[in-house]
Amino acid sequence: MTALIDRVQASFLASAETKRDCAAQLAPVIAAAAERMATALLDGRKILTCGNGGSAADAQHFSSELLNRFELERPALPAIALTTDSSTLTSIANDHHYNQVFSRQIQALGQHGDLLLAISTSGTSPSILHAVEAAQEREMGVIALTGRDGGQLAQMARPEEDLVICVPSQSTARIQEVHLLTLHCLCDLIDQQLLGGLE
Ligand SMILES: O=C(CO)[C@@H](O)[C@H](O)[C@H](O)[C@H](O)COP(=O)(O)O
Numbered sequence: 001m002t003a004l005i006d007r008v009q010a011s012f013l014a015s016a017e018t019k020r021d022c023a024a025q026l027a028p029v030i031a032a033a034a035e036r037m038a039t040a041l042l043d044g045r046k047i048l049t050c051g052n053g054g055s056a057a058d059a060q061h062f063s064s065e066l067l068n069r070f071e072l073e074r075p076a077l078p079a080i081a082l083t084t085d086s087s088t089l090t091s092i093a094n095d096h097h098y099n100q101v102f103s104r105q106i107q108a109l110g111q112h113g114d115l116l117l118a119i120s121t122s123g124t125s126p127s128i129l130h131a132v133e134a135a136q137e138r139e140m141g142v143i144a145l146t147g148r149d150g151g152q153l154a155q156m157a158r159p160e161e162d163l164v165i166c167v168p169s170q171s172t173a174r175i176q177e178v179h180l181l182t183l184h185c186l187c188d189l190i191d192q193q194l195l196g197g198l199e
Protein backbone atom coordinates (compact mmCIF):
# COMPACT_ATOMS: atom_id res chain seq x y z
CA MET A 1 0.00 0.00 0.00
CA THR A 2 2.81 2.42 0.91
CA ALA A 3 4.44 1.93 -2.50
CA LEU A 4 1.12 2.72 -4.21
CA ILE A 5 0.64 5.84 -2.11
CA ASP A 6 4.21 6.93 -2.85
CA ARG A 7 3.58 6.48 -6.55
CA VAL A 8 0.44 8.62 -6.43
CA GLN A 9 2.34 11.34 -4.58
CA ALA A 10 5.14 11.17 -7.15
CA SER A 11 2.62 11.65 -9.98
CA PHE A 12 1.08 14.68 -8.25
CA LEU A 13 4.52 16.21 -7.73
CA ALA A 14 5.66 15.45 -11.29
CA SER A 15 2.48 17.06 -12.68
CA ALA A 16 2.93 20.16 -10.49
CA GLU A 17 6.60 20.41 -11.46
CA THR A 18 5.83 20.20 -15.19
CA LYS A 19 3.22 22.92 -14.80
CA ARG A 20 5.58 25.14 -12.80
CA ASP A 21 8.32 24.69 -15.41
CA CYS A 22 5.89 25.63 -18.22
CA ALA A 23 4.31 28.69 -16.58
CA ALA A 24 6.74 31.39 -17.73
CA GLN A 25 7.62 29.66 -20.98
CA LEU A 26 4.09 29.09 -22.26
CA ALA A 27 2.21 32.10 -20.86
CA PRO A 28 3.07 34.46 -23.79
CA VAL A 29 2.02 32.03 -26.54
CA ILE A 30 -1.13 31.04 -24.63
CA ALA A 31 -2.02 34.74 -24.31
CA ALA A 32 -1.38 35.23 -28.05
CA ALA A 33 -3.60 32.24 -28.88
CA ALA A 34 -6.38 33.61 -26.67
CA GLU A 35 -6.15 36.98 -28.44
CA ARG A 36 -6.50 35.30 -31.84
CA MET A 37 -9.44 33.28 -30.60
CA ALA A 38 -11.24 36.30 -29.13
CA THR A 39 -10.63 38.33 -32.30
CA ALA A 40 -11.93 35.50 -34.51
CA LEU A 41 -15.03 35.05 -32.35
CA LEU A 42 -15.76 38.80 -32.34
CA ASP A 43 -15.43 38.72 -36.15
CA GLY A 44 -18.14 36.05 -36.32
CA ARG A 45 -15.72 33.18 -37.04
CA LYS A 46 -15.78 29.80 -35.32
CA ILE A 47 -13.29 27.42 -33.71
CA LEU A 48 -13.00 23.78 -34.82
CA THR A 49 -11.21 21.35 -32.49
CA CYS A 50 -9.73 17.89 -32.92
CA GLY A 51 -7.49 15.32 -31.21
CA ASN A 52 -7.20 11.56 -30.65
CA GLY A 53 -7.74 9.59 -27.44
CA GLY A 54 -7.31 11.82 -24.40
CA SER A 55 -6.85 14.77 -26.73
CA ALA A 56 -10.27 14.05 -28.30
CA ALA A 57 -11.71 14.46 -24.82
CA ASP A 58 -9.76 17.73 -24.47
CA ALA A 59 -11.07 18.97 -27.83
CA GLN A 60 -14.64 18.31 -26.71
CA HIS A 61 -14.04 19.74 -23.26
CA PHE A 62 -12.86 23.03 -24.77
CA SER A 63 -15.64 23.30 -27.38
CA SER A 64 -18.30 22.69 -24.73
CA GLU A 65 -16.86 25.48 -22.59
CA LEU A 66 -17.18 27.86 -25.54
CA LEU A 67 -20.62 26.67 -26.63
CA ASN A 68 -22.00 26.71 -23.10
CA ARG A 69 -19.86 28.45 -20.50
CA PHE A 70 -16.60 28.45 -18.54
CA GLU A 71 -16.72 30.38 -15.25
CA LEU A 72 -18.72 33.46 -16.27
CA GLU A 73 -22.15 33.81 -17.83
CA ARG A 74 -21.77 35.11 -21.37
CA PRO A 75 -23.30 34.61 -24.82
CA ALA A 76 -22.81 31.19 -26.43
CA LEU A 77 -19.72 31.03 -28.63
CA PRO A 78 -19.37 29.03 -31.88
CA ALA A 79 -17.14 25.95 -31.62
CA ILE A 80 -17.35 22.48 -33.14
CA ALA A 81 -15.52 19.40 -31.85
CA LEU A 82 -14.77 17.21 -34.88
CA THR A 83 -14.44 14.15 -32.61
CA THR A 84 -18.07 13.54 -31.66
CA ASP A 85 -20.18 12.39 -34.62
CA SER A 86 -19.66 8.63 -34.75
CA SER A 87 -21.56 8.22 -38.04
CA THR A 88 -19.31 10.76 -39.75
CA LEU A 89 -16.13 9.43 -38.14
CA THR A 90 -16.84 5.78 -38.93
CA SER A 91 -17.93 6.43 -42.51
CA ILE A 92 -14.88 8.54 -43.32
CA ALA A 93 -12.56 5.94 -41.73
CA ASN A 94 -14.44 3.12 -43.46
CA ASP A 95 -14.76 4.61 -46.95
CA HIS A 96 -11.55 6.66 -47.08
CA HIS A 97 -8.90 6.40 -44.36
CA TYR A 98 -8.71 7.15 -40.64
CA ASN A 99 -6.17 9.85 -41.53
CA GLN A 100 -9.00 11.87 -43.06
CA VAL A 101 -11.53 11.77 -40.21
CA PHE A 102 -10.91 15.41 -39.30
CA SER A 103 -9.64 16.83 -42.60
CA ARG A 104 -12.77 15.88 -44.50
CA GLN A 105 -14.96 17.61 -41.90
CA ILE A 106 -12.74 20.69 -42.16
CA GLN A 107 -13.15 20.70 -45.94
CA ALA A 108 -16.93 20.75 -45.35
CA LEU A 109 -17.18 23.12 -42.37
CA GLY A 110 -14.05 25.28 -42.31
CA GLN A 111 -14.21 28.80 -43.65
CA HIS A 112 -11.68 31.56 -44.19
CA GLY A 113 -10.83 33.16 -40.83
CA ASP A 114 -12.03 30.24 -38.71
CA LEU A 115 -9.49 28.68 -36.35
CA LEU A 116 -8.48 25.05 -35.88
CA LEU A 117 -7.36 23.95 -32.42
CA ALA A 118 -5.30 20.83 -33.25
CA ILE A 119 -4.26 18.76 -30.22
CA SER A 120 -1.57 16.06 -30.40
CA THR A 121 0.84 15.25 -27.57
CA SER A 122 3.36 13.72 -30.00
CA GLY A 123 2.78 16.12 -32.88
CA THR A 124 2.97 13.12 -35.21
CA SER A 125 -0.59 11.73 -35.49
CA PRO A 126 -1.43 11.61 -39.22
CA SER A 127 -5.11 12.53 -38.70
CA ILE A 128 -4.00 15.74 -36.98
CA LEU A 129 -1.39 16.56 -39.62
CA HIS A 130 -4.02 16.09 -42.37
CA ALA A 131 -6.40 18.30 -40.38
CA VAL A 132 -3.82 21.09 -40.25
CA GLU A 133 -3.15 20.77 -43.96
CA ALA A 134 -6.90 21.02 -44.69
CA ALA A 135 -7.27 24.05 -42.42
CA GLN A 136 -4.36 25.81 -44.09
CA GLU A 137 -5.90 25.11 -47.50
CA ARG A 138 -9.17 26.67 -46.25
CA GLU A 139 -7.22 29.77 -45.11
CA MET A 140 -7.93 29.10 -41.46
CA GLY A 141 -5.50 29.90 -38.65
CA VAL A 142 -4.16 26.96 -36.65
CA ILE A 143 -3.46 26.80 -32.92
CA ALA A 144 -1.40 23.63 -32.34
CA LEU A 145 -1.37 22.20 -28.81
CA THR A 146 1.43 19.67 -28.65
CA GLY A 147 4.35 18.24 -26.62
CA ARG A 148 7.82 16.68 -26.80
CA ASP A 149 9.55 18.51 -29.67
CA GLY A 150 6.25 19.33 -31.39
CA GLY A 151 6.92 16.83 -34.17
CA GLN A 152 5.80 17.51 -37.71
CA LEU A 153 2.83 19.44 -36.32
CA ALA A 154 5.12 22.21 -35.07
CA GLN A 155 7.06 22.20 -38.33
CA MET A 156 3.86 22.74 -40.36
CA ALA A 157 3.03 25.96 -38.53
CA ARG A 158 3.18 29.07 -40.71
CA PRO A 159 5.03 31.92 -38.98
CA GLU A 160 2.30 34.55 -39.36
CA GLU A 161 -0.94 32.61 -39.34
CA ASP A 162 -0.38 29.78 -36.83
CA LEU A 163 0.73 29.35 -33.21
CA VAL A 164 2.36 26.36 -31.50
CA ILE A 165 1.90 25.73 -27.78
CA CYS A 166 4.39 22.95 -27.03
CA VAL A 167 4.79 21.34 -23.59
CA PRO A 168 8.46 20.32 -23.34
CA SER A 169 7.89 16.97 -21.61
CA GLN A 170 8.35 13.39 -22.84
CA SER A 171 5.39 12.00 -20.87
CA THR A 172 2.03 11.86 -22.65
CA ALA A 173 0.18 12.04 -19.34
CA ARG A 174 2.10 15.11 -18.11
CA ILE A 175 1.64 16.81 -21.50
CA GLN A 176 -2.10 16.15 -21.38
CA GLU A 177 -2.28 17.57 -17.87
CA VAL A 178 -0.68 20.82 -19.03
CA HIS A 179 -2.94 20.84 -22.09
CA LEU A 180 -6.03 20.81 -19.89
CA LEU A 181 -4.70 23.71 -17.83
CA THR A 182 -3.86 25.55 -21.07
CA LEU A 183 -7.42 25.06 -22.35
CA HIS A 184 -8.82 26.51 -19.12
CA CYS A 185 -6.42 29.47 -19.44
CA LEU A 186 -7.67 30.03 -23.00
CA CYS A 187 -11.31 29.96 -21.82
CA ASP A 188 -10.52 32.37 -19.00
CA LEU A 189 -8.67 34.81 -21.30
CA ILE A 190 -11.43 34.65 -23.93
CA ASP A 191 -14.01 35.48 -21.25
CA GLN A 192 -11.85 38.29 -19.88
CA GLN A 193 -11.37 39.83 -23.33
CA LEU A 194 -15.05 39.52 -24.28
CA LEU A 195 -16.51 40.54 -20.92
CA GLY A 196 -13.88 41.80 -18.53
CA GLY A 197 -12.06 44.41 -20.60
CA LEU A 198 -8.62 42.78 -20.28
CA GLU A 199 -6.23 43.66 -23.10
O1 LIG B 1 -4.83 9.53 -23.15
C1 LIG B 1 -3.97 8.81 -23.59
C2 LIG B 1 -2.70 8.60 -22.87
O2 LIG B 1 -2.72 9.36 -21.63
C3 LIG B 1 -4.14 8.13 -24.92
O3 LIG B 1 -5.52 7.85 -25.13
C4 LIG B 1 -3.64 9.01 -26.09
O4 LIG B 1 -4.40 10.17 -26.14
C5 LIG B 1 -3.73 8.25 -27.41
O5 LIG B 1 -2.77 7.21 -27.40
C6 LIG B 1 -3.55 9.11 -28.66
O6 LIG B 1 -3.80 8.32 -29.81
C7 LIG B 1 -2.18 9.77 -28.77
O7 LIG B 1 -2.16 10.64 -29.88
P1 LIG B 1 -1.25 11.96 -29.91
O8 LIG B 1 -1.51 12.74 -28.66
O9 LIG B 1 0.17 11.49 -30.02
O10 LIG B 1 -1.69 12.69 -31.17
Ligand SMILES: [Zn+2]
Nearest residue numbers: 054172173176
Ligand atom coordinates in the same frame (compact mmCIF):
# COMPACT_ATOMS: atom_id res chain seq x y z
ZN1 LIG C 1 -4.69 9.94 -20.84
